[in-house]
Structures are given as structure tokens and as C-alpha cells.
Amino acid sequence: xxxxxxxxxxxxxxxxxxxxxxxxxxxxxxxxxxxxxxxxxxxxxxxxxxxxxxxxxxxxxxxxxxxxxxxxxxxxxxxxxxxxxxxxxxxxxxxxxxxxxxxxxxxxxxxxxxxxxxxxxxxxxxxxxxxxxxxxxxxxxxxxxxxxxxxxxxxxxxxxxxxxxxxxxxxxxxxxxxxxxxxxxxxxxxxxxxxxxxxxxxxxxxxxxxxxxxxxxxxxxxxxxxxxxxxxxxxxxxxxxxxxxxxxxxxxxxxxxxxxxxxxxxxxxxxxxxxxxxxxxxxxxxxxxxxxxxxxxxxxxxxxxxxxxxxxxxxxxxxxxxxxxxxxxxxxxxxxxxxxxxxxxxxxxxxxxxxxxxxxxxxxxxxxxxxxxxxxxxxxxxxxxxxxxxxxxxxxxxxxxxxxxxxxxxxxxxxxxxxxxxxxxxxxxxxxxxxxxxxxxxxxxxxxxxxx
Amino acid sequence: xxxxxxxxxxxxxxxxxxxxxxxxxxxxxxxxxxxxxxxxxxxxxxxxxxxxxxxxxxxxxxxxxxxxxxxxxxxxxxxxxxxxxxxxxxxxxxxxxxxxxxxxxxxxxxxxxxxxxxxxxxxxxxxxxxxxxxxxxxxxxxxxxxxxxxxxxxxxxxxxxxxxxxxxxxxxxxxxxxxxxxxxxxxxxxxxxxxxxxxxxxxxxxxxxxxxxxxxxxxxxxxxxxxxxxxxxxxxxxxxxxxxxxxxxxxxxxxxxxxxxxxxxxxxxxxxxxxxxxxxxxxxxxxxxxxxxxxxxxxxxxxxxxxxxxxxxxxxxxxxxxxxxxxxxxxxxxxxxxxxxxxxxxxxxxxxxxxxxxxxxxxxxxxxxxxxxxxxxxxxxxxxxxxxxxxxxxxxxxxxxxxxxxxxxxxxxxxxxxxxxxxxxxxxxxxxxxxxxxxxxxxxxxxxxxxx
Numbered sequence: 001x002x003x004x005x006x007x008x009x010x011x012x013x014x015x016x017x018x019x020x021x022x023x024x025x026x027x028x029x030x031x032x033x034x035x036x037x038x039x040x041x042x043x044x045x046x047x048x049x050x051x052x053x054x055x056x057x058x059x060x061x062x063x064x065x066x067x068x069x070x071x072x073x074x075x076x077x078x079x080x081x082x083x084x085x086x087x088x089x090x091x092x093x094x095x096x097x098x099x100x101x102x103x104x105x106x107x108x109x110x111x112x113x114x115x116x117x118x119x120x121x122x123x124x125x126x127x128x129x130x131x132x133x134x135x136x137x138x139x140x141x142x143x144x145x146x147x148x149x150x151x152x153x154x155x156x157x158x159x160x161x162x163x164x165x166x167x168x169x170x171x172x173x174x175x176x177x178x179x180x181x182x183x184x185x186x187x188x189x190x191x192x193x194x195x196x197x198x199x200x201x202x203x204x205x206x207x208x209x210x211x212x213x214x215x216x217x218x219x220x221x222x223x224x225x226x227x228x229x230x231x232x233x234x235x236x237x238x239x240x241x242x243x244x245x246x247x248x249x250x251x252x253x254x255x256x257x258x259x260x261x262x263x264x265x266x267x268x269x270x271x272x273x274x275x276x277x278x279x280x281x282x283x284x285x286x287x288x289x290x291x292x293x294x295x296x297x298x299x300x301x302x303x304x305x306x307x308x309x310x311x312x313x314x315x316x317x318x319x320x321x322x323x324x325x326x327x328x329x330x331x332x333x334x335x336x337x338x339x340x341x342x343x344x345x346x347x348x349x350x351x352x353x354x355x356x357x358x359x360x361x362x363x364x365x366x367x368x369x370x371x372x373x374x375x376x377x378x379x380x381x382x383x384x385x386x387x388x389x390x391x392x393x394x395x396x397x398x399x400x401x402x403x404x405x406x407x408x409x410x411x412x413x414x415x416x417x418x419x420x421x422x423x424x425x426x427x428x429x430x431x432x433x434x435x436x437x438x439x440x441x442x443x444x445x446x447x448x449x450x451x452x
Numbered sequence: 453x454x455x456x457x458x459x460x461x462x463x464x465x466x467x468x469x470x471x472x473x474x475x476x477x478x479x480x481x482x483x484x485x486x487x488x489x490x491x492x493x494x495x496x497x498x499x500x501x502x503x504x505x506x507x508x509x510x511x512x513x514x515x516x517x518x519x520x521x522x523x524x525x526x527x528x529x530x531x532x533x534x535x536x537x538x539x540x541x542x543x544x545x546x547x548x549x550x551x552x553x554x555x556x557x558x559x560x561x562x563x564x565x566x567x568x569x570x571x572x573x574x575x576x577x578x579x580x581x582x583x584x585x586x587x588x589x590x591x592x593x594x595x596x597x598x599x600x601x602x603x604x605x606x607x608x609x610x611x612x613x614x615x616x617x618x619x620x621x622x623x624x625x626x627x628x629x630x631x632x633x634x635x636x637x638x639x640x641x642x643x644x645x646x647x648x649x650x651x652x653x654x655x656x657x658x659x660x661x662x663x664x665x666x667x668x669x670x671x672x673x674x675x676x677x678x679x680x681x682x683x684x685x686x687x688x689x690x691x692x693x694x695x696x697x698x699x700x701x702x703x704x705x706x707x708x709x710x711x712x713x714x715x716x717x718x719x720x721x722x723x724x725x726x727x728x729x730x731x732x733x734x735x736x737x738x739x740x741x742x743x744x745x746x747x748x749x750x751x752x753x754x755x756x757x758x759x760x761x762x763x764x765x766x767x768x769x770x771x772x773x774x775x776x777x778x779x780x781x782x783x784x785x786x787x788x789x790x791x792x793x794x795x796x797x798x799x800x801x802x803x804x805x806x807x808x809x810x811x812x813x814x815x816x817x818x819x820x821x822x823x824x825x826x827x828x829x830x831x832x833x834x835x836x837x838x839x840x841x842x843x844x845x846x847x848x849x850x851x852x853x854x855x856x857x858x859x860x861x862x863x864x865x866x867x868x869x870x871x872x873x874x875x876x877x878x879x880x881x882x883x884x885x886x887x888x889x890x891x892x893x894x895x896x897x898x899x900x901x902x903x904x
Contacts, residue, residue, distance in 0.1 A: 033658075033660075033678060035677045035678050035679075067677075156643050159640060159643050159644075160643055160644055163640060163643070163644050168622075168638070168640075168681065169638075169639075169640045170620075170622060170681070186620070186621075187621075187639050187640065188611060188615060188620075188621045188639065190643075191608050191611050191612055191615070191642075192611075192612055192615050206485075208485075223702075224699075224702050224703075224706070225487045225519075226485060226487050227487075227699040228699075229620065229622070229681060229698060229699075246681060246698050246702075247676075247679040247680075247681075249702070250675075250676050250698075250701070250702065250705065251676075253702065253705055253706070253709075254676070254705070254796075257705075257709035257713075258792060258796075260713065261709075261712065261713055261716065261788060261792060262788060262789070262792070264713065264716070264717075264788075265716075265784050265785050265787075265788035265789075266781055266784065266785055267785055267788070267789070271789060278810070278813040278814055278817055279817070281810075281814045282814050282817045282818050285782075285785050285814065285818060286818050286821065288781065288785075289778055289781055289782060289785075289818055289822060290822070290825075292777050292778055292781050293774060293777075293778050293822055293825065293826075295777075296773045296774035296777040296778065297774055297829060299770075299773035299774060299777075300770040300771055300773065300774060303769060303770045303772075303773070304770055317755060317769055318751075318752040318755045318756055319752055320772065320773070321748045321751035321752070321755075321772070321776065321885055321889065322745060322748035322749055322751060322752060324773065325744050325745075325747075325748045325751075325878075325881065325882065325885060326741055326744055326745050326748065328881075329718055329740065329741055329744050329877075329878045329881075330737075330741060332717045332718065332877075333717050333718055333719055333737050333740075333741075335717075336713060336714060336716075336717035336719070337714070337717075337719075337723060340710060340713060340714070344706075344710075358730070358733075361730040362730055362733045362734050362737065365730055365731070365734045366734050366737060366738050366741055369738065370741060370742070370745055373742075373745065374745075377749060425781075425784075426777075426781045429777065429780075429781075430777065433773055433777060437773065
């Protein structure tokens with residue numbers, strides 16, 4: 001469904017809701033993919049949304065709900081009766097069920113857990129223990145495992161037994177008699193082997209796994225690096241307790257990229273794109289605005305300090321914005337590249353100084369070009385060669401300073417375990433503005449003093 | 453391998469290379485995963501890298517090569533003899549082989565194609581036709597298809613026949629006798645069915661596919677939305693011609709996120725993080741620096757125009773940086789959110805005006821808070837209540853203006869099919885700086901005029 005289709009479909013749905021044409025709407029719910037239904041719900045207003053959702057079977061509703069964005073999901077869930085909500089949660093995979101239950105208010109959580117099947121309840125409770133952003137928090141309990149001394153035939157039997165419950169099966173995990181993960185068998189291999197063969201003899205023994213406490217970003221890196229389609233999760237004793245499938249990893253990658261990008265723009269927590277609460281959004285953005293605000297008041301102090309200079313040679317004031325902005329951009333380019341390198345684990349063993357040195361080389365080259373241009377502008381516009389030299393040199397120095405700062409700060413933050421992405425936003429811009437002003441106005445006053 | 457391990461391992465490898473301990477190095481090559489070997493190679497210098505690479509079998513070398521970043525891969529490939537390179541390419545999956553061959557200079561490309569097996573050559577040539585960033589450009593020809601009137605047993609036979617050649621099999625595609633894609637069967641289902649059952653009777657008929665010309669970003673969106681593990685590629689007549697696996701989609705998502713983030717920072721083409729060429733990097737970054745440079749010269753013109761104001765009331769100059777920077781940040785927050793919404797296709801049917809309205813609400817709220825603060829600063833520091841009101845009002849207006857501009861520009865660019873991500877970088881900052889100055893100095897001179 002692209003954007004244009006989507007508008008048409010939503011208009012059509014609105015028309016059918018208005019006409020209270022239940023049979024047509026029920027057909028539509030059957031025809032569309034749950035992911036499409038989720039998009040349609042996101043585009044509807046509260047009342048229409050609740051109505052359309054009420055026409056779905058518990059199974060469809062459960063699939064749609066896992067596709068919804070957080071804000072819409074919370075809206076829908078808060079309007080549901082406990083009995084209906086329990087029915088829907090019962091249909092979900094353990095990881096999705098745990099996600100939904102975790103977001104419920106305490107009292108409703110207890111009620112829903114009391115209403116779902118005992119086995120599902122046990123599973124959800126097992127998953128709720130883990131941190132939301134850890135491997136344990138995103139894993140599901142739907143996986144197929146056999147003992148390594150069982151046969152290919154046993155594995156096939158196990159697949160048949162659990163086929164209903166588990167949608168996607170890519171690998172069979174092999175465990176020893178104490179539950180420790182010892183191997184993995186791609187589903188494909190089962191077709192190539194004799195039914196009597198022992199799993200231990202056909203499994204890959206170097207199985208890549210993650211531990212429950214591992215951060216989801218780290219899990220995503222491993223899955224990406226080793227091109228896995230699913231990764232098993234083990235506890236501290238190497239016992240197999242869950243698996244994470246690639247579609248969840250894709251969501252993690254998306255979430256993390258979003259978070260990084262938003263943080264770079266000075267937005268504290270991830271802002272849900274469908275959120276409409278002015279206060280929630282404001283609270284999320286204000287801190288960085290204030291940091292930049294108070295930081296830039298430092299610029300006012302600098303300007304105050306150079307009061308005399310400004311008055312004497314007003315020409316210098318004209319070029320404050322261009323020097324600060326160009327320096328700032330040079331700093332943001334450097335810090336963005338360094339932040340990405342750190343995020344993608346690609347700073348490598350060569351590390352900090354190589355990276356800083358590289359950024360300095362680029363800043364010097366670009367600084368020389370921009371500096372020459374600024375000299376030309378001042379010379380031809382203001383007919384002042386001496387001040388042209390001061391301005392040209394200043395912009396070069398400011399750009400080099402910003403680039404060095406932009407390259408070093410993310411490494412420092414990374415070292416202290418602070419997300420380096422915050423360094424590319426208002427923080428680095430503010431710092432570079434103040435340094436830039438000091439350099440520029442400092443050079444201007446030295447020039448004035450020498451001229452007297 | 454985390455960063456610390458990696459440094460230790462690289463040091464160890466360097467020691468072994470220095471000692472020319474070939475047996476130990478060959479063991480190491482066997483022990484490590486190709487993805488780990490690729491990381492090690494990336495950390496070595498040219499000569500050591502070539503040496504370590506030469507110790508790998510063609511099979512290992514082919515796996516390692518597909519894991520390398522572009523810059524390192526080009527380095528290694530340019531040093532290889534054609535015979536060895538052909539041997540390595542021969543071992544690759546069709547999509548990886550086509551990627552490597554596509555990057556070769558024309559003459560070597562011809563030579564390598566002449567050296568590889570005729571069937572592989574035909575496959576690579578078939579893939580080279582497609583645009584690099586299209587579904588055709590990232591698809592592989594390794595997939596399993598059966599006719600829809602064949603049986604489950606036939607499908608199993610086909611899997612066995614091609615198991616060697618195809619690493620990951622998740623789905624069997626069903627085609628009709630003219631080659632059109634008509635269904636899909638998850639591998640798991642084959643275990644649940646009677647060997648004599650006809651594929652047509654057990655396949656899912658609503659199979660989601662993509663066309664060869666579809667942009668890879670669009671493909672990634674579809675795979676993500678529908679939680680697919682692989683997606684079949686069809687030509688204009690719905691004939692099945694390839695498949696794209698999820699690991700390639702993850703690379704696309706990564707590439708696109710990187711591209712977006714870099715573009716937001718004013719970097720034209722994707723900058724490869726391992727690139728060390730100062731000139732190439734400079735060329736990539738300079739355009740946006742120049743746009744910001746010449747744009748900000750507009751600020752100089754604005755200041756020139758308000759010359760009198762500045763001289764008369766130097767106090768206004770002090771607060772130029774804080775007003776410009778805070779307004780700029782407000783604009784970047786808004787444009788970042790809008791750009792992400794567009795990139796993730798989440799602006800939805802509600803669209804432009806809802807989004808702009810939302811951004812305006814937030815800007816007004818945050819503007820009021822920051823404006824009150826600026827008033828307080830000017831009042832208590834400069835003891836000038838009237839100018840405090842001017843400054844406070846100015847920062848509110850500047851923030852609202854920047855937020856509106858930041859929200860509208862990405863939509864406009866999107867409409868004209870220009871990547872909205874460029875709007876979040878130097879472009880929007882520069883525009884907002886100029887508008888901001890005009891608003892602030894305009895208000896200052898009205899205030900001065902009224903006071904006279």
C-alpha cells in the first residue's frame with residue numbers, strides 16, 4: 001500500500017463505517033494483510049478505530065496489534081474490555097504477548113494474566129522478568145529444540161507436533177541432557193539426511209548465541225555481522241531459553257537508527273512519530289534547547305568582553321554568522337562520521353587518533369578553500385585586505401577547531417559509556433559557537449591592537 | 453569479537469605475520485568465522501592484508517570478501533591476479549559475484565567473466581543488467597521453485613538436488629507452466645504434508661513479491677512491514693526471476709540509515725567509514741559547506757542593512773548567537789521528525805497539515821519558555837525591560853518560524869522527489885539563520901524607531 005492507495009482505502013473505509021456496512025467491512029478485514037489493517041487503523045480517529053477493531057476476530061486482532069505503533073496500540077488497548085483483551089493476548093506469540101502485557105496498568109495486567117491460558121501465563125511471566133531492551137526482552141519462547149542424541153526423525157516429529165504454535169522455523173537447536181545449547185541444524189539439512197541419523201552427527205557445533213542480558217543493539221550487530229536468520233538466547237549456564245527472529249532484529253535496527261537520528265537533532269528520548277501530545281513532545285525536546293540556550297549565552301558574554309572591538313570595527317560583526325555557521329557545519333560533519341563509526345563498531349583497532357587525524361586533514365583542505373573565499377569576499381566587498389586576511393585565517397582555524405572537537409568528543413563520551421550520538425547535536429554546535437567566537441574576535445582584537 | 457578482543461587478535465596476527473608463521477596463520481584462518489576474518493583484514497596494512505588473504509582457500513576468501521567494506525575490498529581485489537580472482541568469484545552466490553564483478557575495471561571484468569564457469573558467467577551477466585539500487589540489483593538467482601502441479605515429494609527432491617548450491621532455504625516458490633509466480637510454501641509445511649499432495653493445494657496464494665525495478669529502499673520497507681524472511685522478485689509478466697534474502701535487506705536498511713544520517717549532516721554521497729582519501733572526503737563535504745558559506749553571507753548583508761541599529765544599540769549584537777542557535781535547533785528538531793516520518797512512510801493519510809500544526813504547537817510552547825528566560829536574562833543582566841520584551845518576543849517568533857519552515861520544507865522536497873534528508877542539514881540551518889536575523893533585527897529597529 002503506498003501513500004496514495006492508502007488515502008483512497010482509508011476514505012473508502014470511512015465511507016463504509018459511516019454507512020454502517022458491517023458485512024463489507026468484515027470482508028475488508030479478511031482481505032487485507034494485518035500489516036495493512038494496522039496502517040488503516042493508525043489513520044482513523046478514536047471512535048472509528050475502535051469500531052473497525054471490534055469487527056476483527058481475536059486472531060486477526062492479535063496479528064494487527066503487533067503491527068501497530070505504540071501510541072495507537074495504547075489507545076486501542078485502553079478501550080478494550082479485559083475479556084476481549086485476554087482473548088487477543090492468548091493468540092499472540094509469547095514475545096508479543098509480553099510486550100502488550102508489560103505496557104498495561106498494574107491492575108489490568110493482573111486481570112489479563114488471570115484470564116489467559118495457564119501455559120501462556122507462565123510464558124509471559126517468564127518473559128516479563130527481562131529488561132525491555134535486552135535479548136531476554138525481545139526473545140520468544142517459540143523455538144524447536146531436540147536432544148543431541150535424538151535422531152532426524154525425532155526432530156521431524158517435534159516440528160510436526162509444534163507446527164501450529166510456531167510460525168517460522170528456520171533452525172532446529174540441539175541441546176544436551178542438561179539443556180545446554182550444543183548445536184544447530186538448518187531445517188534444509190533434515191531433508192538431506194537419513195531419518196535414523198543422530199542429530200549430534202549432523203549439527204553445526206559452532207553455534208552463535210547471545211545471553212539474556214545482552215543489549216538489543218549488540219544482538220542486532222551480531223545478527224547483522226554473521227548474517228543470521230534467527231539467534232538462540234542462552235542463560236548464564238549456556239542453557240537454551242529462547243530465540244530471537246530476524247523480523248524483531250529489523251525492528252531493533254530501525255528503532256536504534258531512529259533513536260540515533262533523533263538524538264543527533266537534540267531530542268532526548270525516542271519520539272514516537274505518531275505521538276500528538278504537545279507536552280510530551282515539548283518535554284522531550286526542551287532540555288537540548290535549554291542547553292543550547294544557556295550555552296549560547298556564553299556567546300553573549302564573549303561578545304560583551306569584546307565590546308570595544310565590535311564598536312571600533314563593526315565590519316567584524318557582519319561575518320560572525322558565516323564563520324560560526326561554517327565552522328559549526330564542519331564540526332557536525334566530523335562528529336556525525338565518528339558517531340556512525342562508533343555505532344557500527346567500525347572505528348576498529350586503528351581507533352581514535354587515525355580518525356582524528358583524518359578529520360583534521362579534511363578540515364584543513366576545506367578550510368583553505370573556504371578561507372580563500374572569505375578573504376576574496378571581504379577584499380572585494382569591504383576593500384580591506386588586512387581584515388580579509390584576519391577573516392580568512394579565522395575561518396580556517398575555526399573549522400579545524402570544530403572538526404577536531406567534533407571528532408574527539410564522541411570518543412570521549414563513548415569511553416565514559418554515554419551515547420556519542422548526543423555529541424552531534426546542539427551540544428557540539430554550542431561549544432563550537434563559543435570557541436569560534438573566541439578565536440574570531442580574539443584575532444580581530446589582536447589585529448586592531450597591532451594596527452594602533 | 454568486541455573492540456578489545458579485536459585489538460588483541462589483530463596484534464597477535466601481526467606478530468604471526470612478522471614471524472612468518474604460516475601454519476599458525478592457516479589454522480587461525482580455519483578457526484575464525486569469515487565475518488571475523490573480514491574485520492581483521494580491515495585493520496591490517498596493505499601488505500600484511502594481501503599476505504593473510506593469500507593464505508585463504510578460494511572458498512574462505514569468497515566468504516570473507518562478501519563481508520568486507522567497499523574500500524578494503526577494492527584494495528584487495530586490485531592486487532589479485534585474474535586467475536585467483538576468478539576462482540574466488542566462482543565460489544560466490546550470484547548476487548555477491550555480480551557485486552564484485554560490477555566494481556572491476558572493464559578489461560579485468562571481461563577477463564574474469566571469461567575465466568569463470570559458463571553457468572556462473574551467464575548468471576552474473578543476467579544480474580549485471582539491473583540498477584545497483586534496485587530489487588534486480590540486490591537479488592540472487594539461488595532459489596528453489598517447483599511447478600504448482602508438482603507434488604510435495606518433487607519439492608523435496610528439488611531441495612536435495614540444489615542443497616549444495618543454496619545456503620539458506622526458507623520458502624519454496626510455486627510457478628505455473630509459463631513461469632509465473634503463483635504461490636509460496638514455507639519449508640516447514642513440507643514436513644506436515646503427505647508426499648503425494650499437489651503443491652497447488654498446500655501453497656499460500658497471496659504471495660508478496662517485488663518487481664525488478666523497485667528501489668531497494670521500497671523493497672526493505674515491504675520486507676519490514678510484512679515481516680518476511682525472503683522476498684521473491686518477478687519481472688513485468690509476473691515471472692519469477694530471483695529472490696532477496698533478509699540479510700541483504702538488513703544491509704540495505706543500514707546503508708539507507710547511514711545515508712540519511714550523513715545527508716542530514718551535509719555530506720553529499722555516502723561516505724564509506726573506512727575511506728582515508730582526504731580529497732574524496734573533502735569533495736563529498738565541501739558542497740554543503742559552500743552552500744552554508746554563501747547562504748550565511750546573506751546574514752552579512754542583513755547585518756549590513758541594519759548597520760545603524762547595531763551601532764545604536766550594541767546590546768542587540770550580544771544576543772544574535774543565542775537567538776540564531778536556539779531557533780536553528782528548534783528548526784532541526786522539527787525537520788528531523790518530519791524527515792523520519794517521510795522516510796518511514798509514516799506521515800500517513802493525515803499528512804502535511806497535521807504534522808505542521810503539531811510542530812507549531814510544540815514550538816509555541818517551547819518558545820514561550822525560552823522567550824521568558826531570555827527576557828529574564830536581559831532584564832537582570834542589562835537592566836533593560838523594554839529590550840528584554842523585544843528579545844523575548846523575537847526568540848519566540850524565530851523558533852516558530854524555524855519550526856514551521858523545518859516542517860514544511862521536507863514535505864515540499866518530498867513532493868518534488870528530492871530526498872528530504874538534505875533539508876535537515878546546512879540548508880535549513882542557513883535559511884533559518886537569515887530569517888532569524890531579519891526577524892530579530894527588524895523588531896529591534898522598530899523598537900528603536902518607536903523610542904525616538
